[in-house]
Amino acid sequence: MPAIRLGRTTFSERDGVPFQIVHEGPFVDYREILIKDGGEADLEEILDAQVSQRPIDLEQGPPVRWVLVSIKRQQPVLLFIAHHIISDGWSIITAITELGKLYREETGGPPANLPLPKETYSRFIQEQSGWLASQGGERERLFWREALSGHIPLLNLPTNRPRPANPSFRTDTLPFAIPLSLQKEMRKLAKDMKVRPLALWLSAWFVFLHRLTGQQDLVTTIPGLGRSRKYFSVLGFFVNAIAIRARCSGTDTFRAFLTQVTGTLDIALTHKNFPLSLMFQSVDRGTSSSLAQTSFAWQNL
Structure with missing residues (x-):
């Protein structure tokens, strides 16, 4: 599964120059949270805590994390966390779709038959670098x-109070319906x-x-x-x-x-x-x- 290969990657830097390391063998951060008394359990709080209280360490890795949350009398939830450095929205949808096919195969469904991609991300970087160095890339610049x-x-x-000298980088969302x-x-x-x-x-x-x-x-x-x-x-x-x-x-x-x-x-x-x-x-x-x-x-x- 491509998501597993992404999970074997860590990132570091030397003299200010970033580089990546692809490790051999499985490199998976998977854990289970089992709550037998689900009366007071708040699923959203549990999921938020897994994201906000356990930041991903890109040097130690992995940049992908899986958490299975099982609360009594509730459907289990698998939380998939991926650092943005190795994923985007399209990648997340692709990984979840592949996971769904593998799960159905494991539970008696049809074979997943997931073909390996013909292209690689490193190939994309090589192509982009070549284009940026070309006349076409210079025209775009x-x-x-x-x-x-x-x-x-x-x-x-406008804000309702003065901005702090040092930003906290705490964020929030304000959902509303049109x-x-x-x-x-x-x-x-x-x-x-x-x-x-x-x-x-x-x-x-x-x-x-x-x-x-x-x-x-x-x-x-x-x-x-x-x-x-x-x-x-x-x-x-x-x-x-x-x-x-x-x-x-x-x-x-x-x-x-x-x-x-x-x-x-x-x-x-x-x-x-x-x-x-x-x-x-x-x-x-x-x-x-x-x-x-x-x-x-x-x-x-």
Whole structure:
């Protein structure tokens, strides 16, 4: 199973240069949590603790962890934790799909028949490195240097208390539902304007940032798949953040602003393969910070 091979990898650095080590033989972090009295057990708290209280050590490894949680009178849950350095969303879905096939085979179902990928992640890195060193890669670098030229300031996002001098890096989420009536109207507007839903919601995101800050020169990133079809079955970190820059004056109509964002998005997607990490070398330092400040992920479920 490819996920097991990923789990044999650790990462270190020498003189500031990172490198990876692929270990021989099984290298699996698997544990079971059995709670016989499930009356007071909170599954979400248990799962959160496994993630937040046991950080992955990339030097000691492995970067993949499995935890089977069994609570009396509840369905057992297998928690799969993978460090982002060796995985992305596509890889996680692939690994879970393969695991499901293996589980069905073990429980009397049809054979999993999992073919080994024809390509490897190391091959992808070799191809990307060769492309970046080519004239095509240089053209992409120049495109993004021009697209992100000048100084794009950090967003002055309002807070309910002063920011600490040293960030804690503690995070949280705020889930909320978008009313079905609004979703319907947005789909209709996208159809009327002949734009992809991503462009419409991305425009709304920019307007939201503009109204929060009053700033006009805005930049955010959207995640791109980062892999071609021949690498669909390969596990690894392929995803690439694509920078989208918009100028929101607050005086245009939303439809006019949507047209601007749609054009910018279409152009950016034709230049989506240049790594965001390399853009930092060609842009203003303040712009580098702005590129890392916000992101917009759209999933058309």
